[in-house]
Amino acid sequence: MNTPLYITEMQILFEDIQKAQIFSDQKTMTDAEPLFSISEINQKYEKAKNQPYFNLKNFVLNNFHFPQHSSPSIEKQRLPIKTHIEKLWDVLTLSAPENKGTLLQLPKSYIVPGGRFNEFFYWDSYFIMLGLQTAKKHDMMKNIVENCSYLIQHFGFVPNASRTHFLSRSQPPYFSLMLDLLAESTNNQKVYSLYFNTLEKEYHFWMDGETALTNSTAIKRVIKTSQGDILNRYYDSENTPRPESYLVDLIDSKSTKNPNFYRNIRSACESGWDFSSRWFGKGNTIQSIEILNLAEIDLNCLIWHMENTLSKAAALQNIPDKEEYYKRKAEYRKKLINLYFWDEEAKIYKDYHFLQQKLTSSEHIATLYPLFLGLASPEQAKAIAETITKKFLYPGGLVTTTKQTGQQWDFPNAWAPYQWLGYIGFKKYGFTHLAEEIKNNWCKNVERVYNNTGKLMEKYNALDIKTVAGGGEYPNQDGFGWTNGVYIQLKLN
Template identity: 65%
Template structure:
């Protein structure tokens, strides 16, 4: 039996609150903590809502606690101290514990680091980039805590949710768990980390591959699809086709400009990618009403699943399960071949996503093209060609942009995000492009330092093109804190 708050259990009240916009941020209501049982609150709402003097906001504040709705930026501003020293202090500021379910916040067995700002829960792929900084800080215990929390979520829910909230239990985020194990191994040189979590790795893999056995050519089930040629690839997905509770009114309004019966699921699937939102997901390259995430096999998730398959093969070998080692090695070999076949665009010398419905690559040029280099899947020639494309089209004075298209969406030009800087930096170093790697590091780091010197804060994202401004776009203001920026900056400048 679930013992966390489920938005569906008080949907009438929830919907009324979101539509009335009584809070500036739609995430406020979904993160509120009920002071009484949901049944009791629902009964009160039913009895009071039609009274002439009924005040919805007052009712909510009487029945829910708004404690810790956000990480107060003012609490963590310390001007005039060196940026690295500031980041070291932030680790404690951003540390949390959740040993029991509290409202929509899910229980976790170990302490963890939150991103900051409005994001005060455990986020999946953010945590990998946080771990990079913890590695530099020598905090191996917190790194292990993050891995243990991911394992707990996988073993209890079948996957790592987008973040540790009940309203995220219909989707994950880019599967970085196997890469997290690599970071622990770098510190400990102990292969037990792989054998210890073999069952967890298998369970996460099952989540991403669920339904593969019964697939027909040209069809998809959940997160797995089969191309017209009979090859297996993966995509981002969400189990629900409803407005996101944390962005309810935004989704309802956006849906009015879409003819797609699965509009909400397409939006949620884009959220599973972590890129919410980008022209990458829009069929016309401009408008969210044309979002078609579900039609695409994406290069990043397939590269990450290749790494998961390779890690499963390694883990099986350590556990002397040689039949499973052979199985996962074969799967990873086939996926590597499929990545080459479906994502590499010889003409424009970039990796693209693949539209399995229309059996062709998409037009969007985006920084996820670097994943095959980040994970050493590409050939040297491909890497050389990609490096040139990155240098010419993606690298600006403030870092690597996410796409070559400006739409006002936050995962488009001109914004530079910490994870992509690390992926780009590592990708170039992997193939010996040291000068380009150093340029990526220098451009972005100087941007981070400039904003820090001006504001005393580390931000969620940065403007790579106009380095005199703060990044914008998206459904909420630019947040500070900020977990993955702290991690990547420390790791790059170690």
């Protein structure tokens, strides 16, 4: 597959553009489509840049096309929120039949998150599928699974998003959960057999380097603890500024001595939590980010689900050796999840700092994953329910952490995925009242913002329900894929 890497090919010009801040959003340039060959644009730039009256922005506008973002505005007349969401599925549907600029070709049409995010995103797509399920848009659900499969077959994994500069990292691996959702929606267990090889290939990506590990070491996305146990972490293969946030990373790097600062930043992007105090070490700032030293509760739970699904899929295909192999892997990982991530004192799951051989101090909402996937004991579920009620549940939904830092994945923001995980997780363990409270608090918040603005947002303020959420490197986006999916699914449950 020919994948254009034109950002690398025009590195000098690209760096000059991003440093000059000719666009308010640095993602604008990464989405640009060259109108001529890169070599021709480079030659023109070298010849023109030192000429009197040279204007960099004009040069860029004359040599690149800038695709318009999908506008979620449907009608001037305010529609009921459910009708608005129904219409949004078509508005947010795009396709990429060929490689264009940084955009990767995909075989099927797909739904983008919205706002500045006009490409296929990995973990967003699972929560989008929840909404498609309620709308009985099974063909689009199949499209999402097919696109993930295509990316795994071509690259070995699903990139963070479908652009060339995301080919160094993935996102939380939801492909096995997508298969569950598709099988449930279509009442077709053959889904697991059809995508078994693809899922196994993704598993190998996340476990790559396992056999070369020695105690207290890490290779790519796997670590070996001092006790000799294998856990997983988020990781990015590059240690350079992110093209989509180039200048931000350059500036932030000036006040840190961490030689792996850029890789830590990028690895946090693989987690989907970009950014949060969850990843910060001593100093509690972005400069202290140390995600590479952590094994994460959410990731290890998702890989448990991958192993469990592979065992189930092997059984359906009558492959007993693989069924048993992945069953043992899943059983082993379930024990490790409770051994390494459960904090008996805090009564929640946390991340594990494998160099310090202890749990991190951050209290965060990823503690919901073992409940969502049924890995917690009834006693643990009860303890988590009490902690969530006391520290995480607010009038506008569940917050992500207990710290307020100005980062978008910190207090007081509430994000759609974790309202769903909390709702399902607590219902599964019999805490129906808490599940309903999470659902009602967040859905009312979504409705309030929609009634005031006509928009469905990327994130919400759970504490001050009179405002819209903020924080992070870019303004709150509207559209918004996973909010639409989770909201409509919750309202029907």
